[in-house]
């Protein structure tokens with residue numbers, strides 16, 4: 001038996017779309033008003049709806065998460081060196097290079113797979129201006145310790161929160177930590193607007209600066225204050241986001257059930273390690289990473305291939321490490337000896353399929369393939 005039963009392949013994620021007819025009235029409204037972009041009514045409504053849902057004060061929508069990261073760095077005028085993780089999607093470090101900033105890679109914690117706070121201080125130099133951690137797989141970073149280090153050294157903190165939609169930590173939304181947090185609403189993420197992203201900030205003045213920067217630096221018709229980018233989200237994407245928001249809680253519940261089913265059935269398999277559960281905190285079950293350890297009968301890549309041969313398209317997030325790509329690997333902080341934990345995890349990880357429409361039977365057949 002194959003998990004896909006010989007018909008449709010199972011990908012690591014699949015967006016859940018609302019019925020098309022529910023989207024038509026939104027489109028009708030856009031057609032009627034002919035307001036297609038530049039902070040139209042849906043854009044404004046969606047920003048407010050997201051602030052309410054996420055429990056944050058201010059949020060600026062973007063075309064995608066990468067432009068939001070690039071703009072977040074410009075918002076705070078970050079220069080010099082920024083401490084970041086090698087264990088992430090490549091856009092995290094690319095946003096630094098787009099700003100002429102030098103990434104300094106620091107190893108991750110073996111339990112959370114987030115930037116290891118114990119290793120940050122040693123990487124700080126007179127050129128360091130900020131820390132850019134990632135809430136990897138939606139698991140919150142050690143936000144209090146990172147903030148303490150930032151305060152001690154006068155550094156800014158910008159979280160790449162692309163995985164952390166809806167995630168809570170001990171004191172509410174994890175997005176309220178750091179100076180800025182950046183979300184991605186790409187089609188592969190827990191909450192999507194086809195393409196999209198956002199910056200979360202704490203005050204109206206910062207929000208205004210972000211809004212200028214995402215609109216070429218225009219302040220009014222004749223005044224340009226910065227070399228801003230075109231990062232504006234269109235009305236179509238904002239409208240779709242408003243519609244998606246109606247079903248996000250149900251989608252998260254379904255993900256939670258899949259996560260639990262995987263954990264229970266994988267528990268007895270020797271050599272397969274699941275990342276620790278999110279516990280009492282509100283998680284978003286965005287990913288289901290497993291580590292294939294040396295006592296598993298197959299190598300990680302052999303298991304990855306076996307799944308693929310059976311129509312299961314799992315992904316090796318995050319392999320290779322960002323620091324192994326050609327534009328980074330010559331940097332001193334990219335040296336293998338500097339990143340032993342990240343390196344080991346990158347060689348063991350597989351993210352299994354998880355999305356709201358994945359059935360319990362499909363989960364069982366994926367586990368069955370892993371078990372023998």
Ligand SMILES: *Cc1c(COP(=O)(O)O)cnc(C)c1O
Pocket residue numbers: 064065066067088089091092134160162163183184185186196197
């Ligand atoms: C998806 C992702 C991004 C990039 O977001 P886009 O919206 O695709 O540009 C950045 N960082 C991380 C960690 C991501 O997973």
